[in-house]
Amino acid sequence: KEKVKITKEQQALMKVVVEAYNRHQIPQDVAKKLLQEQYSEEENFLLLTEMATSQVQVLVEFTKNIPGFLSLNHEDQIALLKGSAVEAMFLRSAQVFSRKMPNGHTEVLEERIRKSGISEEFMTPMFNFYKSIGELHMMQEEQALLTAIAILTPDRPYVKDQQAVERLQEPMLDVLRKLCVLQHPQEPQYFARLLGRLTELRTLNHYHAEMLTSWRMNDHKFTPLLCEIWDVE
Numbered sequence: 657k658e659k660v661k662i663t664k665e666q667q668a669l670m671k672v673v674v675e676a677y678n679r680h681q682i683p684q685d686v687a688k689k690l691l692q693e694q695y696s697e698e699e700n701f702l703l704l705t706e707m708a709t710s711q712v713q714v715l716v717e718f719t720k721n722i723p724g725f726l727s728l729n730h731e732d733q734i735a736l737l738k739g740s741a742v743e744a745m746f747l748r749s750a751q752v753f754s755r756k757m758p759n760g761h762t763e764v765l766e767e768r769i770r771k772s773g774i775s776e777e778f779m780t781p782m783f784n785f786y787k788s789i790g791e792l793h794m795m796q797e798e799q800a801l802l803t804a805i806a807i808l809t810p811d812r813p814y815v816k817d818q819q820a821v822e823r824l825q826e827p828m829l830d831v832l833r834k835l836c837v838l839q840h841p842q843e844p845q846y847f848a849r850l851l852g853r854l855t856e857l858r859t860l861n862h863y864h865a866e867m868l869t870s871w872r873m874n875d876h877k878f879t880p881l882l883c884e885i886w887d888v889e
């Protein structure tokens with residue numbers, strides 16, 4: 657059985673990505689707010705748009721720190737950001753949801769989200785995803801690399817130079833695969849399970865437009881940044 661070894665360059669790549677991921681965190685903690693009180697549907701929708709807007713700004717800063725991203729064709733940079741913004745939001749939401757919390761807090765958080773105003777039909781796929789991410793007990797290195805891998809998906813709509821994106825995604829997949837082998841020796845399928853989450857994320861992408869309009873309230877107001885990135889209004 658060949659000894660898996662992370663090279664110096666791979667260590668450096670991982671360090672850059674993890675530091676960028678940790679540096680650009682969401683300012684306020686939405687879970688804390690939700691645990692404090694049950695808001696109205698309008699307040700929850702406003703909270704979502706505020707959190708999602710700041711998360712997009714965080715996503716852009718993180719993406720700029722992915723080695724090689726800024727040397728991609730500019731239109732392709734936009735296509736990759738637009739193509740991955742919703743997935744990055746749900747991935748981050750899943751990480752917020754699966755964070756270790758005092759006893760009973762996760763149940764309260766789930767209840768608050770179930771009653772937030774999102775229509776019932778989306779609860780199952782959304783919470784299935786959150787729980788499947790939670791079960792993986794991902795390390796922050798894995799979270800950071802998985803987010804970078806999702807952003808660097810070559811077959812997003814309108815990407816012209818897919819090869820250039822593949823050349824950036826492959827080294828990330830390589831170092832994540834090695835990390836999984838080293839961190840989860842008893843679980844040879846762990847890396848495959850991680851990548852399977854990216855497939856599940858894509859299905860949430862499809863639901864997203866309907867989820868947005870399904871919030872039980874009359875006028876859904878978005879920020880200019882969300883109109884751009886979510887293709888709404």
Ligand SMILES: O=C(NC1CCCCC1)[C@H](C1CCCCC1)n1c(-c2ccc(-c3nnn[nH]3)cc2)nc2ccccc21
Binds near residue numbers: 700701703748750768
């Ligand atoms: O604020 C949030 N998520 C931010 C987390 C950090 C990154 C940016 C998004 C929302 C809450 C908003 C207020 C009402 C309750 C949900 N949220 C969601 C969530 C719910 C519905 C949609 C959605 N998309 N389109 N229609 N509805 C998106 C995300 N899942 C969460 C799991 C744990 C904690 C918060 C969570």
